[in-house]
Amino acid sequence: MKKINHDMYYSPKYAKEYSKKQFFFELQWRYTEVRAKQLIYYLNEQLKNSDEIEIWNIWLDEHESPSIKSINANELSIADLAFLDTINGYEKPKCLLIKK
Structure with missing residues (x-):
């Protein structure tokens, strides 16, 4: 997995159109199951503090209504992250x- 960069290539204003979170980070990657496993580990580590x-x-186009799915962290699987594969x-x- 690429290093997680705390600077976004595009302005956070685009993300703020969808989320009310205080902090935003950008993940630039090519989806694979190995990388998805690494991301799950990283997310679980972050959930120790959130x-x-x-x-x-x-x-970055016109704002559309998003599809939102909620899951408990202990149920998170590689399949749940497949939506990040935009190939x-x-x-x-x-x-x-x-959620924790």
């Missing part, structure tokens, strides 16, 4: 809300 995390897949194109804004 009650929930939102994972978004957005595109076949982008559909619409999607969010996975992961």
Whole structure:
């Protein structure tokens, strides 16, 4: 997995159109199951300091109504992160809300 960069390539204003979270980070990657496992580990580590995390897949276009799925962290699987694989194109804004 690439290093997690705390600077976003695009302005956080795009993310703020979808989320009310205080902090935003950008993940630039090519989806694989190995990377998804690494991301799950990272997310679980972050949930030691937070009650929930939102994972978004957005595109810089007109604001659309997002599809939002909520899951408990102990149920999180690789399949839940498959929506981040955009190899076949982008559909619409999607969010996975992961709760402790």
